[in-house]
Amino acid sequence: MKPRRLLFVAVPVLILLLPVGIFFADPAASDEAIARNVTVATVPVGGMAPVDAAVAVTDYETQLLDSNGVFTVNGSTFSLSPEEIGLTADVDAAVQTAADVHKDGGVLRRFVAWLTSFSRTEEVPLEISFDEEAVEAVLDAWEASAVANPAFPGSVAVIDGQIVTEYPRAGQAIDRDFARTQIINEMSRLDKTGVVVPVIDQNPTLTKAAIDAAAADMALLIDDNITLRSNEVGFRVTFTTDQLATAATAVVSEDKSEIQATFDPEVVLAILEPVRSEFEIEPINAQVDVNLETDEMTVIPGRSGTVVDVEGLIEEMRAIGLNGGTGNFPLLVGAEPELTTEEAQALTALKPLGGFTTDHPAGEPRVINIQTMADAVDGTVVAPGDDWSINDHVGERTEAKGYVAAPAIINGQPYCCDHPANIGGGVSQFGTTLFNAVFYSCLEDVEHRPHSLYFTRYPMGREATLGVPGPDVRFRNNTDSPVLIKTAYTDRSITVKMYGDNGGLECTDLTYEPTDVVEYEEELVADEEDVLKPGEKVLDRNGINGFLVKVDRIVTYPDGSQETDLKLAWRYQPLSKRYIVHPCEVTGEPIDCPVQLPSLVGKTWSEALAELEALGLLASRTDGFVDDPEKHDVIVTQDPAPGEWIPAGTTVKLTVGVYEEPSE
DSSP states (O other), X not given: OHHHHHHHHHHHHHHHHHHHHHHHHOGXXXXXXXXXXXXXXXXXXXXXXXXXXXXXXXXXXXXXXXXXXXXXXXTEEEEEOGGGGTOEEOHHHHHHHHHHTTOSSOHHHHHHHHHHTTTOOEEEOOOEEOOHHHHHHHHHHHHHHHOSSBOBOOEEEEEXXXXXXXXXXXXXXEOHHHHHHHHHHHHTOSSOOOEEEOEEEEOOOOOHHHHHHHHHHHHHHTTSOEEEEETTTTEEEEEOHHHHHHHEEEEEOTTSSOXXXXXXXXXXXXXXXXXXXXXXXXXXXXXXXXXXXXXXEEEEOOBOOEEEOHHHHHHHHHHHHHHOSEEEOOEEEOOOOSSOHHHHHHHTTOEEEEEEEEEOOTTOHXXXXXXXXXXXXXXXXXXXXXXXXXXXXXXSOOGGGTOOBOOEEETTEEEOSSSGGGBTTTTHHHHHHHHHHHHHTTOEEEEOOOOSSOXXXXXXXXXXXXXXXXXXXXXXXXXXXXXXXXXXXXXXXXXXXXXXXXXSOEEEEEEOOOEEEEOOOEEEEEOTTSOOOTTOEEEEEOOBOEEEEEEEEEEEOTTSOEEEEEEEEEEEOOBOEEEEXXXXXXXXXXXXXXXXXXXXXXXXXXHHHHHHHHTTXXXXXXXXXXXXXXXXXXXXXXXXXXXXXXXTTOEEEEEEEEEOOOOO
16 A cells, blocks of 8 residues: 555656656757747747847848838829838847747746746737838828829928919828828738728918918028127128028928928038038147146146037028027037046146157158157057057058158168158157156056167167057056156157156166177178279168167165066167178179279280280280381280270270381
C-alpha cells in the first residue's frame, strides 16, 4: 500500500512540474527571443530574435512601399504611391515593443503570460506616418483634375504692380477630413481595396467685403518703402516699393474664414540674402588676454550669434506698412560662443603651470606658419580628462588658412618647396614649443615624436615634429581643472604657456650627455646647372652628427618628494655634409672629366704630344711651311683654342712648322 500511495502523490506533482520545465526550456520564454504568438502589423515575430524580427518587419515595410493605392474622385481614378505622401514606418520601435511583451514582472507573472500565449495572439501596431503637406498637395491635385466647378475662397494678389482681386464663389470640393482618413487607412495596409473619395458642395465663408478689406491693406503695404533697423547689430534695411510688391501676398486661414494681406517670408528672406551676414552674426568667443610676463588676466567679453526672427519680421513689416514709420528689425539669439564670458571669467582663477620659448631668425617664410598656428591655438581651453592635439585643433595646413610654402623635413631630408608638405613648413617649431610647455606643466604626454635630424635651435630629445595626418603633438589634461593654452610671439621667438591647477606640481628636465655619436660623412652631388668645372665644389649643406640622447622628467610634489614620470630616449640620424661638384666627380674620384686645353703654340711637336698624352687627349698633325728655321717642328696653331674645356679623348688639331732651306 505504501508504494502505491507514493505513486498516487508523485504523478500529479510531475504533471504540474512538466509545464514549468517546458517554460524554462522554451526559447520563446527567454530574454533573447520575442514571446510566442506576437505579431507586428500581421507579421508573426513570436520566437524570433529581435534582429531577425527587424528583418521580417522591414520586409513588410518594403512591400508596403511598393504597394500603390487606387482612389476615385468624381469618376476619375488616381494611383497613389507611398513615396508621394512620405510614408515611413517605425520598425525599430515596433520590434522593441514586441520584444518587451511578457518580459516584465517576476518569474510567476511571466510563467502565466507564457501559458496564455498558446491561446492568445498579442498584436503590436506598426506606427506609420505621412507627410501632411504632401497629402494636402495630392488632394489639391486631385481636386484640380477631377472637380469641374471647384469652390474658391477668394484671393488678393499683386500682378505687374497692380492689385488684382477674385471674389469667393460656391462650388464643389473634396471632403478633406474624410479623404485624409481614408488615405491613411488605405496606404497603411497591404490588402488594399480601393477608395471612393466623396465630393461635397462647399459655400465660401469669406465675403466680398473681406476681400476688399484685404485689398485695401495690400495697397497700403506696397504704397511706400519700409525701413527697419537693429541697434543691436547696427543693421538698417529699406524695402523698396518694387520689392514689397514682389513679396506681398494674401493668406487665407485654414478654415477659410479670414484673409490677411501680408508678406511672403520666403520672398522677404530672398531679398535679404545678399546682406544676411550683416544681421545674422556669428557668435564671438570670449577671450582671456594674458600678460605672459606678469600672468595678469583680462577678460574680453564674447557674445551670442544672432538669427532673424522671421515671424516677427513679417509682423513688423506688416505693422509699418499699414501704419507708417520706421520699425525694428527683429533678431533672435543664435548660436552660443564656444567660450562664454562667464566661462572666461572663471578661467581667471587659473594659475601658471609652465611655459617655453624657442627662438628663430626673423623674416623667413616659416615664421608666417609658426605665427599662424600660434594664433589658431591661442586661448584654447582643454577640459579636465580630455585629450587635445595640434592636428585635431588646427587641421590641415592650407594656403586658404594663411600658411605658406617653407622648408620641411620630408623622408628624413630637408626639402623645399614644391611638395604639398611644404605648405606650413616650419611649424614643428611650434610643436616643439608646445610640447615643452606640456612637459614643464606636468601634463600627461600622449603623443609626440622628435625629428629624425637634430637641429640646434631645439632642445636635444625634448622636441617634436608635426605633419598631416601625423606626426602629432597630443597631451591629456590629467588634472581636475581646465587648462588654458596661451601663445605669444615676436619677430624672432614663439612662446607657449599653460594655465591651470596641477596641485602644486613642478617639473624639471634631466638631459643626459649624448652617446653613440655617429660622425657625418661627406657627399658629392652633381651640378645640374652645368656651371661648375672639375676641381670646383660648392657647399650645399652642413653635416649633422647622429647620436642617442636620453631625457627624464623629474616631478617635485608640494611636500618636496620627487619621482621620474617620463623617460624619453631618441636616436638622431646623421646627415651628410653635401657639396655640389661637376658631374664627373660625384663618385669622389675624377673619371673621364673634361680637361682645360693648355696653350701648345710655340712648343715642339714632341713636347705638345707628351703634354696632350698626359691630359688624356689625342693629336692630329698638319704640316705648315714656315720661313723661320727656329719655328721648324714647332706648333704654329691649335684647334680648339687654349683655355677651352674639352672631353678626354678629344683629338686636338695641331699645325707644325716645317722649314726648308731655300734652293740656290
